[in-house]
Amino acid sequence: MSISLKTIIEGLLFVADAPLTAERIAQVTEGTPKERVQKVLDELEAEYEEMGRAFVLKNVAGGYQFRSRPELSSYILMLKQKPPTRLSRAALETLAMIAYRQPILRAEIEKTRGVDVAGTIKTLLERDLIRIMGRQDLPGRPILYGTTKKFLEVFGLPSLEALPTLEEMDTLGMGEEEELLF
Amino acid sequence: MGLSIKLEIYEGPLDLLLHLIKKNEVDIYDIPIASITDQYLDYLKVMEAFSIEVAGEFLLMAATLIQIKSRMLLPVLESEEEGGEDPRLALIRPLLEHMKLKDAAEILAGREILDRDVFSRTTALSELGIEDEEQLVPVSLFELMDSFRRLLTRIETAGGLEIVLETRNIEDRIREIINMLKKSVKAEFEELFAQDRSRAELILTFLALLELARVGVLRLFQDPATSRIHVFYLEGRPPIIPLAGLNGPVSEAVESEAGDPENEDPAP
Numbered sequence: 001m002s003i004s005l006k007t008i009i010e011g012l013l014f015v016a017d018a019p020l021t022a023e024r025i026a027q028v029t030e031g032t033p034k035e036r037v038q039k040v041l042d043e044l045e046a047e048y049e050e051m052g053r054a055f056v057l058k059n060v061a062g063g064y065q066f067r068s069r070p071e072l073s074s075y076i077l078m079l080k081q082k083p084p085t086r087l088s089r090a091a092l093e094t095l096a097m098i099a100y101r102q103p104i105l106r107a108e109i110e111k112t113r114g115v116d117v118a119g120t121i122k123t124l125l126e127r128d129l130i131r132i133m134g135r136q137d138l139p140g141r142p143i144l145y146g147t148t149k150k151f152l153e154v155f156g157l158p159s160l161e162a163l164p165t166l167e168e169m170d171t172l173g174m175g176e177e178e179e180l181l182f
Numbered sequence: 183m184g185l186s187i188k189l190e191i192y193e194g195p196l197d198l199l200l201h202l203i204k205k206n207e208v209d210i211y212d213i214p215i216a217s218i219t220d221q222y223l224d225y226l227k228v229m230e231a232f233s234i235e236v237a238g239e240f241l242l243m244a245a246t247l248i249q250i251k252s253r254m255l256l257p258v259l260e261s262e263e264e265g266g267e268d269p270r271l272a273l274i275r276p277l278l279e280h281m282k283l284k285d286a287a288e289i290l291a292g293r294e295i296l297d298r299d300v301f302s303r304t305t306a307l308s309e310l311g312i313e314d315e316e317q318l319v320p321v322s323l324f325e326l327m328d329s330f331r332r333l334l335t336r337i338e339t340a341g342g343l344e345i346v347l348e349t350r351n352i353e354d355r356i357r358e359i360i361n362m363l364k365k366s367v368k369a370e371f372e373e374l375f376a377q378d379r380s381r382a383e384l385i386l387t388f389l390a391l392l393e394l395a396r397v398g399v400l401r402l403f404q405d406p407a408t409s410r411i412h413v414f415y416l417e418g419r420p421p422i423i424p425l426a427g428l429n430g431p432v433s434e435a436v437e438s439e440a441g442d443p444e445n446e447d448p449a450p
Contacts, residue, residue: 017304058300070299084298089287096286112279114194114239154296164289166282 005032006040013044019063019153061152062159085154094120095129099151099163103133103144121145129154195243196280198225203277210277213270215254219247246273321404321411329411330388333375337384355390363400363415371402371411 009025022037029037041064045057048066058067068076077084087095094117097109109117124130133146147160157163202221208214226240253269294300363369374391378384391413394400401414 014303017302065302067294067296067300067302070294073299073301076301080301082297085295086298087291092287092291093283096290097283099290100286112276112283114196114243114276114280115237155290155293156296156300157293166286166289 005029005036006044009037009040010044013057013064013066016065019061019065021063024063058156059158060156061149065153067156088120090115090117090120091123095124095147095151098124098130098145099147099160100166102146102160103136104146105136105142105144107142109145194237195240196276198222198240199243199273199277200280210281211274213273215247215251215270215273219244219251222247321402325404325409326402326411329371330384333372333384334381337378337381350386352386352390352393355386356394359387359390359394360399360415363413368412368414371413374413 008029012025012028013020022034022041025037025041026032026034041057041059045059045064048055048057054072055066055068057064060067073084093113094109097112098104101108106117106121109121121130125132128148128150130145130151131148133144135141136144151157152159199218199222202218202225203210203213206214206218206221208218223244226244229240250269250273296302359374362374375384375387378387391400391402395402398416400416403412403414404410405412
């Protein structure tokens with residue numbers, strides 16, 4: 001039986017325990033051009049969506065991964081007997097701020113949220129949703145925060161560019177107006 | 183309706199302000215500053231009455247509100263009217279930013295979140311049937327040696343007659359261990375040695391375990407509380423990897439590894 005490239009890629013995706021990139025697949029399928037791999041991935045993605053099975057192929061964090069349909073979540077959670085991913089509102093707001101404005105200083109987040117976020121930042125770091133991107137060239141060399149690959153995986157985003165745009169987010173000049181009181 | 187619960191919702195002064203604006207159904211661009219300031223200060227009083235420590239941010243906002251209110255009361259001179267900014271702008275901008283931030287948080291919360299709405303295939307430990315994965319730590323070589331030494335002394339002190347007619351090699355033992363773990367997925371370290379009746383057999387099993395761990399077919403974890411070692415079989419991995427140099431009968435391995443002169447080996 002001759003095996004098609006599509007079948008091979010499907011098999012690789014089936015066993016992978018992390019999102020699989022087109023580059024990696026190209027490596028494994030010796031010499032297949034990346035563009036061809038990408039084409040097959042697009043086809044598979046569309047086919048799974050169309051088939052209406054329990055899982056679909058999703059483009060997350062720069063790679064592709066099979067994911068169950070959200071309608072099944074309650075059953076799967078019962079099976080796993082594990083609490084679902086939970087993020088407090090404080091964590092979500094801080095994470096959103098970091099996601100949209102990275103690299104960002106803690107002081108900038110606190111200015112907009114109006115509260116201390118040291119504890120929230122620590123939690124987000126521990127959960128590997130954010131990372132330290134570097135230090136700002138300012139007195140005290142404050143830490144700059146950004147999101148991680150895990151963030152993209154958890155929120156099902158192919159890349160940061162895929163974050164839904166917020167209207168007026170820029171026109172309001174968040175944080176850039178120095179005359180703000182906070 | 184518990185007031186303390188209601189107050190908890192307002193994480194910061196901006197949250198409280200937004201609530202007041204919504205409650206009064208006023209336009210954020212045209213905030214009735216006098217009335218909102220009064221209501222804001224009332225809330226601070228309530229917080230104090232309930233002995234809730236009013237955070238500095240709340241007081242700073244109170245000061246800002248009062249300042250804006252007083253500036254609004256001052257008559258605006260004709261000459262200033264064009265250049266003079268509405269003092270409320272200082273409030274509107276952070277409020278709008280705060281609202282945008284809440285929208286952004288809503289967007290994130292509304293996504294299909296991994297391990298809440300959608301799930302992926304994983305080889306996470308939880309799937310291997312470990313109830314408390316946090317409690318298990320990877321086992322160190324020394325702890326492994328210790329456990330093995332305990333098994334050896336048990337055989338020795340049992341004082342049974344050691345009859346060795348062993349011609350099985352390590353590959354046989356590896357196959358047996360895999361078959362055993364395929365059924366149960368996990369096992370206790372000692373369980374795997376339960377059938378072994380001689381030093382040679384113990385060593386054979388131990389070597390087989392080490393080899394399987396080396397090639398990644400199984401993983402060894404220790405419960406720090408009981409210092410028991412657990413063996414987990416990782417499915418979906420190649421079950422047998424050719425073992426270079428380990429194909430000889432077990433007696434050779436035993437001799438070189440243990441160097442035990444008392445052991446009567448049937449080997450040539």
